[in-house]
Amino acid sequence: MPAPDGLTKLIRPDSLAVLGASNDPTRIGGRPIAYMKTRGFPGALHPVNPNRQTVQGLTAYPRLADVPGPVDAAIIAVPAASALEAVRDCVAKGVKAAIMFTAGFAEVDEPGAAAQAEIVAVARAGGMRLLGPNCLGLFDAARGYFPIFSASFENGWPLPGRIGIASQSGAYGSHLGALCRDRRVGAPLLVTTGNEADITLGEVIHWMAEDEATDVIAVYAEGIREAGSFLAAIETARRNRKPVVMMKVGRSRLGAAAAKSHTASIAGDDAVTDAVLRDAGVHRVRTTEELVDIAHVATRRIYPVNNTLGVITISGGAGVLISDAADALGLPMPPMPQAAQARLKALIPFSAPANPVDCTAQAFNDMSVVGTFAESMLADGGYASAIGFFTQVGASASVAPPLREQLKKAVAKHPDRLFILSILAPVETVKAWEADGFLVFEDPTRAVVALAAMGRFGEAFARGPRQAPPEVAAPTLPETAPDEAGAKRILSAIGIAVPAEEVCATADGAVAAARRIGFPVALKLVSPDIVHKSEAGGVKLGLADDAAVRAGFDAILRNAAAHDPQARVTGVLVSPMVTGGVECVIGLNRDPVFGPVAMVGLGGVFVEVLRDVALKLCPFGEDEALAMIRGLRGFPLLDGARGRPKADVRALAAALSRLSVFGAAAGPRLQSVDVNPIMVLPEGQGAVALDAVIELAD
Numbered sequence: 001m002p003a004p005d006g007l008t009k010l011i012r013p014d015s016l017a018v019l020g021a022s023n024d025p026t027r028i029g030g031r032p033i034a035y036m037k038t039r040g041f042p043g044a045l046h047p048v049n050p051n052r053q054t055v056q057g058l059t060a061y062p063r064l065a066d067v068p069g070p071v072d073a074a075i076i077a078v079p080a081a082s083a084l085e086a087v088r089d090c091v092a093k094g095v096k097a098a099i100m101f102t103a104g105f106a107e108v109d110e111p112g113a114a115a116q117a118e119i120v121a122v123a124r125a126g127g128m129r130l131l132g133p134n135c136l137g138l139f140d141a142a143r144g145y146f147p148i149f150s151a152s153f154e155n156g157w158p159l160p161g162r163i164g165i166a167s168q169s170g171a172y173g174s175h176l177g178a179l180c181r182d183r184r185v186g187a188p189l190l191v192t193t194g195n196e197a198d199i200t201l202g203e204v205i206h207w208m209a210e211d212e213a214t215d216v217i218a219v220y221a222e223g224i225r226e227a228g229s230f231l232a233a234i235e236t237a238r239r240n241r242k243p244v245v246m247m248k249v250g251r252s253r254l255g256a257a258a259a260k261s262h263t264a265s266i267a268g269d270d271a272v273t274d275a276v277l278r279d280a281g282v283h284r285v286r287t288t289e290e291l292v293d294i295a296h297v298a299t300r301r302i303y304p305v306n307n308t309l310g311v312i313t314i315s316g317g318a319g320v321l322i323s324d325a326a327d328a329l330g331l332p333m334p335p336m337p338q339a340a341q342a343r344l345k346a347l348i349p350f351s352a353p354a355n356p357v358d359c360t361a362q363a364f365n366d367m368s369v370v371g372t373f374a375e376s377m378l379a380d381g382g383y384a385s386a387i388g389f390f391t392q393v394g395a396s397a398s399v400a401p402p403l404r405e406q407l408k409k410a411v412a413k414h415p416d417r418l419f420i421l422s423i424l425a426p427v428e429t430v431k432a433w434e435a436d437g438f439l440v441f442e443d444p445t446r447a448v449v450a451l452a453a454m455g456r457f458g459e460a461f462a463r464g465p466r467q468a469p470p471e472v473a474a475p476t477l478p479e480t481a482p483d484e485a486g487a488k489r490i491l492s493a494i495g496i497a498v499p500a501e502e503v504c505a506t507a508d509g510a511v512a513a514a515r516r517i518g519f520p521v522a523l524k525l526v527s528p529d530i531v532h533k534s535e536a537g538g539v540k541l542g543l544a545d546d547a548a549v550r551a552g553f554d555a556i557l558r559n560a561a562a563h564d565p566q567a568r569v570t571g572v573l574v575s576p577m578v579t580g581g582v583e584c585v586i587g588l589n590r591d592p593v594f595g596p597v598a599m600v601g602l603g604g605v606f607v608e609v610l611r612d613v614a615l616k617l618c619p620f621g622e623d624e625a626l627a628m629i630r631g632l633r634g635f636p637l638l639d640g641a642r643g644r645p646k647a648d649v650r651a652l653a654a655a656l657s658r659l660s661v662f663g664a665a666a667g668p669r670l671q672s673v674d675v676n677p678i679m680v681l682p683e684g685q686g687a688v689a690l691d692a693v694i695e696l697a698d
Contacts, residue, residue, distance in 0.1 A: 004203035006129035010097035013072030020077035021047030039144035091126030100132035135194030136170025161186015202230030281460025307455025310383030311356035319356030340380035371406030394423025467621030583677035596663035
């Protein structure tokens with residue numbers, strides 16, 4: 001997907017008009033002017049105010065049309081009743097992009113949504129992009145460009161750096177910007193999107209992904225609007241090796257409701273969001289601290305594909321703490337080579353040089369020993385990432401300077417490694433360490449989280465082209481939701497194996513079918529109105545002779561009539577008993593944000609209680625389906641655990657992949673598919689769908 005149009009004129013214009021400009025530098029229409037005058041915005045700045053000849057020392061114009069020369073972008077800071085007229089004025093002037101501070105639209109009520117739609121229609125018809133409404137604004141501190149009314153700059157300005165922040169929330173976006181400043185992290189670019197009536201969060205991410213001045217993208221989102229452009233933006237960032245660190249809120253039902261009222265967004269199912277972001281290479285964070293930590297470390301632009309962690313410490317306890325954190329995140333900590341351990345042991349006999357490499361406080365008697373330990377950990381251990389834990393020693397006036405020199409020498413020899421120092425020190429001392437190029441964290445567990453994220457980015461960036469999904473001739477969907485037999489016919493048409501079975505209207509027909517199929521058989525109610533057959537007494541299993549089939553047929557019809565007298569009954573399905581495999585479940589569901597999503601899990605307690613499932617956007621190939629299956633916690637049951645025969649996992653992957661293609665091609669009428677169970681037989685024998693439910697929209 002091409003990059004979004006018009007955003008460069010929005011973010012890096014050469015001229016800016018302010019509609020609703022105020023002479024008061026503390027008012028919404030006055031702050032942007034005051035900020036840009038203070039920070040030296042190099043472009044032309046035009047206040048528009050019909051009641052004043054000058055605004056904050058600048059020539060003011062009564063109307064936008066009176067501004068001489070072209071205007072690239074405009075701030076609209078007028079009351080809601082005047083917003084439409086302001087947009088029309090911008091279009092008439094040829095303005096390419098507008099930032100609408102004005103609120104009172106879709107985030108409030110239906111009339112507000114209608115007014116917002118009219119404003120967007122006028123802007124689009126005139127070829128103008130619109131940021132907002134209900135938008136705090138943006139800044140590009142590198143150019144002194146501050147079309148924003150946040151008061152946070154009274155406490156300081158953004159620092160130079162290469163982090164861009166894209167946020168749906170204005171207040172929280174400015175909070176992130178201020179936090180980066182206070183943490184001495186360079187984040188000079190922020191764009192807040194407000195209601196996203198026109199410009200979406202995905203478009204902003206896409207622009208940053210192609211911006212040469214931005215290396216890392218930090219995102220705050222309450223909902224994803226236009227999933228296609230959002231995923232295209234994420235893929236552009238991945239292709240350009242730019243990490244996307246994202247805080248997506250609205251995990252809970254309460255949080256999702258709050259997000260909708262705040263930005264008129266659809267939160268979507270959080271489990272689906274989690275799976276989509278992870279698959280796209282986005283690192284999703286739960287805390288603001290984690291977001292800033294990871295974005296900061298990512299600016300080093302070192303993303304190891306095969307990440308490993310080495311630790312040098314003067315505290316055995318800290319080494320255990322770090323090891324626990326790394327294990328929980330799946331970050332490997334392989335031991336040092338035996339020869340290297342022996343050399344270090346010879347230097348300090350009571351050290352523990354395996355990994356963590358505990359050089360003990362004894363090393364401070366000869367500071368060169370610390371350098372030797374650090375150098376050996378990096379050179380001999382070959383770790384892609386490293387943590388040096390030196391606690392308050394890093395602030396000691398007598399120890400810190402020589403320690404810094406030794407560590408500088410060791411780290412300088414390995415510029416391709418990530419090295420985080422964990423110390424407790426006053427701000428000025430930390431600044432001295434940072435000036436020497438060290439990343440400094442007080443809490444070593446936070447360092448582990450950030451380093452683990454760098455490895456996941458590396459894996460995402462290294463990912464090659466995805467395998468093409470299989471070709472599947474999608475059958476035409478019926479007018480109404482099919483019964484089980486109809487659902488299985490659809491599955492068979494897309495290449496998923498189903499049992500040889502027959503629908504029978506009479507007990508005699510069921511007996512004849514059972515003889516043809518071969519005993520024992522299963523009988524199941526066929527009714528489009530009764531989905532949960534077992535609860536209605538509509539399933540009989542292991543029927544071994546004519547009499548059992550006849551009795552089972554009659555019992556199923558009686559039970560169905562008692563359960564729902566109005567239910568339509570097509571007949572009874574006679575099926576062979578399929579045993580000797582592992583019961584799994586595959587399915588589809590149409591997510592309101594991302595569209596069709598496929599699911600796979602083991603049957604029984606694994607899916608019902610443990611929620612051990614894998615999710616993925618449709619469509620995808622068999623290799624990706626296989627990776628989903630292998631990622632299940634219960635996968636060993638399919639892989640021959642405890643002497644079981646290995647299951648035909650490839651057949652399950654093929655069925656899942658074909659189902660994903662069907663889900664993508666079938667269109668919005670297909671709401672869900674539930675294949676539960678699908679029996680995965682021993683290796684080489686296939687996988688058979690034993691039950692199926694297809695739900696269609698009216």
